[in-house]
Amino acid sequence: MSVWEYAPAPESRDLANLQPNYRPFIDGEFVDGGGDPLKSVNPATEEILAEVGTAAEPDVDTAVRAARRAFEQVWGPMPGAERAKYLFRIARLLQERARELAVLETLDNGKPIKESRDSDVPTAAAHFFYHAGWADKLDYAGYGPDPQPLGVAGQIIPWNFPLLMLAWKIAPALATGNTVVLKPAETTPLSALVFAEICQQAGLPAGVVNIVPGAGDVGSLLVRHPGIDKIAFTGSTAVGKEIQHAVAGTPKRLTLELGGKAANVVFDDAPLDQAVEGIVNGIFFNQGHVCCAGSRLLVQESVAEELLGKLRARVSTLRLGDPLDKNTDIGAINSAEQLARIRELTASGEDEGAQRWTSPCELPERGFFFAPTVLSGVEQSMRVAREEIFGPVLSVLTFRTPDEAVAKANNTPYGLSAGLWTEKGSRILWLADRMRAGVVWANTFNRFDPAAPFGGYQESGFGREGGRTGLEAYLHV
Amino acid sequence: MSDRVSVAKTYKLYIDGKFPRSESGRTYPVTDSVGGFLANASHASRKDVRDAVSAARKAFGGWSGATAYNRGQVLYRVAEMLEGRREQFAAEVSACEGVPTAEAMSTVDTAVDRWVWYAGWTDKIASVLGAANPVAGPYFSFTVPEPTGIAAVLAPQSSSLLGLVSVLAPVVATGCTAVVVSSADRPLPAITLSEVLATSDVPGGVVNVLTGRADELGPWLASHADVNAVDPTGASPGARVDVAQQASGTVKRVLTVPGDEPDWTRRPDISRLRHYLEAKTVWHPKGT
The missing domain is CATH 3.40.605.10 (Aldehyde Dehydrogenase; Chain A, domain 1)
Known part of the structure; x- marks a missing residue:
């Protein structure tokens, strides 16, 4: 092809x-x-x-x-x-x-x-x-x-x-x-x-x-x-x-x-391709410089491998480069200081045992850039699961039951946003009630409107x- | 007829639905307005604060998860129990605040009515503060108020019952759970209120009452990471600053209160309810 x-x-x-x-x-x-x-x-x-x-x-x-x-x-x-x-x-x-x-x-x-x-x-x-x-x-x-x-x-x-x-x-x-x-x-x-x-x-x-x-x-x-x-x-x-x-x-x-450390929770009945789009938007929109970014992906264990495969394939297609180019998906990190912080935290994830996957995209020679990165095998105790990275780095954790998903999603001192992916309406409403977060996006992410209150x-x-x-x-x- | 010796009550703390003494063993004498001995109240300690907060946290899931209708019924039951103890409350208010019995009775009646007023809000406040948001896109977006969590309430120092009810009822009406520090010098109505709560289907831990010094306990409550909101009403002006500073450590919601204790007989508005509520906005796409 x-x-x-x-x-x-x-x-x-x-x-x-x-x-x-x-x-x-x-x-x-x-x-x-x-x-x-x-x-x-x-x-x-x-x-x-x-x-x-x-x-x-x-x-x-x-x-x-x-x-x-x-x-x-x-x-x-x-x-x-x-x-x-x-x-x-x-x-x-x-x-x-x-x-x-x-x-x-x-x-x-x-x-x-x-x-x-x-x-x-x-x-x-x-x-x-x-x-x-x-x-x-x-x-x-x-x-x-x-x-x-x-x-x-x-x-x-x-x-x-x-x-x-x-x-x-x-x-x-x-x-x-x-x-x-x-x-x-x-x-x-x-x-x-x-x-x-x-x-x-x-x-x-x-x-x-x-x-x-x-x-x-x-x-x-x-x-x-x-x-x-x-x-x-x-x-x-x-x-x-x-x-x-x-x-x-x-x-x-x-x-x-x-700040925030939002959970984006994907259940095994979610339409995975649609969920992948939402996950990508959740963490890579604006280079991940978003307080409500879906920086913790919680995926049900039974679909974790399949979802990770689809996610890596999709992230590989994101175009990183000149922010002025209308085709660019991922622009520049805002400052050298922020880039250093993202590098440091991502490295800590690797040091603590997470598996790092980084998009094979080329980085421009000049400017502050960081390739989209997915850390899998993340545990709740790791810094990358607890601290706000504020960059294009996604931490992936797994869960088995809805109760476990709720417990892990809420296991943070933050509480700005949360994402939910499931086809089951009753489960969405059950989860939405339990998310200790000011904004809950179900089967979507990063929606903003002046008519919709936002805050943590x-x-x-x-x-x-x-x-x-x-x-x-x-x-x- | 021989003069009967009355049975005196030991006034204790109210934590997790039980009536323990302070773990510190501290007590302090409570006197009436002219210095007559009324009781030895427990002088709550930092450990009691921790126990009370952990009880409030344990109770939060059940209380906030109960239906608003159920919470309303339970709180209305509290008013029924209050009504049945009017004379006892009037006697304590009269002794503590040094007001004539008739005036104390009127205060008690206002307190009962205040409790009924808040009980009725449980299943209405969401429709007043919530909204369906008319967003510019194919989404259903709605906003609902939810209880913020654990509230530390430093109750007014002067108004021992009406003031207490005015600051506590809005907390539990929203679905939050509470750790209350009663008036230090006038704590008896607060403990009697605990007995009412204990017999009114209010689950243990939803309201915890500590007797002691707001200026001492307030900063500990405000620095406790499991507390979400603070009402500094009963703290002295200096301690209020300390409480507010401590509260910043975990971004607690600190109620803005007037410098002097307000006239609690004035009709309340919903601002206290609003203080203990978070707005949650939920989005879902529309499509076929």
């Missing part, structure tokens, strides 16, 4: 309209930040994309004051119906500039263009569209008549879905009448600063949205700033705990969306994003 190779189909990087310099966005203007500028790197090539000004303490202070002023004088008093129209405008502007944003996101993050184009950017726009409609309907949200906003929200987001996480944070905050100071991740600040330009184009009043790039120290300034009423954080469980500790005893409200149990955090439930995070209730 002849094999038809894919011809390269790269998206043009010119579409990103890259600027040599990006600056913090405070009180409606781009300003010079007092912090040391950072250089944002394309993880697929290791080239420097742009220099980005960062915020120092006075800049954070100015941003918080601007947000306070905007909250008290403009955004807070504004009727919900008027706030809504700004959010609708932002949604439309995101759609209009979708191609530019998708290319920029792929350059800065390393994710495949087909994911930034088909998932990150459209879902970000959808979040603004959805929440725009809530702005004048909050009386009906179930939090009593005329629920009030909290004030100024400090928001800290990760590098895995830079624009989408921004949308998850800013859209509900603005819809409920809060103003925000947002810190994008150190390695992926660019799309947030283009979003700032979109706020200008939308005519959003100055100070309603402020973007303060920087590293963890800027996040820490936000968390500790007395002028902030609410902190919303998405990121690692370790940092989440530090933040919870820091705000303890203050009047600040807090929501956390942290236990050490995966608290609070929800999306749906009516998600509004609670930004209201006095």
Whole structure:
């Protein structure tokens, strides 16, 4: 059988309209930040994309004051119906500039263009569209008549879905009448600063949205700033705990969306080919840089060998390489640090006795890449079964009975998501009840929608994003 | 007629459906509002905290897995038992809080009614907080509230019965199980409430009551990895900070509470129920 190779189909990087310099966005203007500028790197090539000004303490202070002023004088008093129209405008502007944003996101993050184009950017726009409609309907949200906003929200987001996480944070905050100071991740600040330009184009009043790039120290300034009423954080469980500790005893409200170690449970009656697609999506989507990734495959013993064979065959077909190529399935790991962590944890799995299988795909000479890897024979005690790898590495465990599957799936301090694969409806509902996780995907995986609440149990955090439930995070209730 | 000597009660802890003394052997004297001796209460220790948490964890599966209708019936049964002991509760509230018997009786009545109010929520809260999510794709997506797990409840220091009921009933109504630290100086109604729970079909371990110091026991509860949520109401302002910091170690849900003890006679809302509930979103494809 002849094999038809894919011809390269790269998206043009010119579409990103890259600027040599990006600056913090405070009180409606781009300003010079007092912090040391950072250089944002394309993880697929290791080239420097742009220099980005960062915020120092006075800049954070100015941003918080601007947000306070905007909250008290403009955004807070504004009727919900008027706030809504700004959010609708932002949604439309995101759609209009979708191609530019998708290319920029792929350059800065390393994710495949087909994911930034088909998932990150459209879902970000959808979040603004959805929440725009809530702005004048909050009386009906179930939090009593005329629920009030909290004030100024400090928001800290990760590098895995830079624009989408921004949308998850800013859209509900603005819809409920809060103003925000947002810190994008150190390695992926660019799309947030283009979003700032979109706020200008939308005519959003100055100070309603402020973007303060920087590293963890800027996040820490936000968390500790007395002028902030609410902190919303998405990121690692370790940092989440530090933040919870820091705000303890203050009047600040807090929501956390942290790590995960999701079980993806496959029963012997599952349609295996369909399950394989779900497993691949669950762990290799976005290079596995997903807090809800299905990183622990629990497969019923009787079908384990068959499933592993099918899985390896399918993973072998995944195309790893230039994230800008529309055929690419697996892009670049976001940073050298993250790549080192993935390598270290994967090696620990081998050291502890797991069998490693890695896709025979070629790795580009430059850039941060890690070939899709499946570790089988994993035991619950191994680090690769307990710790979040946040990379394209799947740990495979087996089970015999439904009760054992439940016990193993829940044997984690996390509790963000779970996957279930079985044709038996009653078993799905039985399992869904027993999964200690905030999101359960049955015969599917990684589905996200602004209308569907998302968030974790236990050490995966608290609070929800999306749906009516998600509004609670930004209201006095 | 000779004066009969009354039979005095020994007030103990309530753990796993039983009434043990503190393993530490510690007790402390409880007095009425004018200093008269009422009882020697058990002074719970860190080991008692651990025993109570493990009992609560053991009971969680059964209680959270019971039907909401069943939980509602069991909790309504608690109200029936409370009603039958109105006089006893009124006497204890009156002694502990130093209020006239008539006022204490009114407080007890409010507490019973509060318990009935929460009992009725068990099979309704899911339809108020849950949803069918209108997602943009061929999927059925729904969200249901589920109990978050084990709640550590530091009960109010002033309101020995009504306050206690107001913070405990929402925990068990959601399907969570509880470890309660009673008011330190006014613990008697809490122990009597335990006797009510023990005779009301509430499974052992669903509610565990410790008498002692919230400021001492609270941080231990907040640092216990098997506790999922904390209500710091009964802790002093300084201890509340400690409790909240300890709670961050395993990302516990810490209830935001007012600085001063609120007026418990005010009609409650569902915010306490919401605090002990997680939203779970389930997705399934639609297709032929």
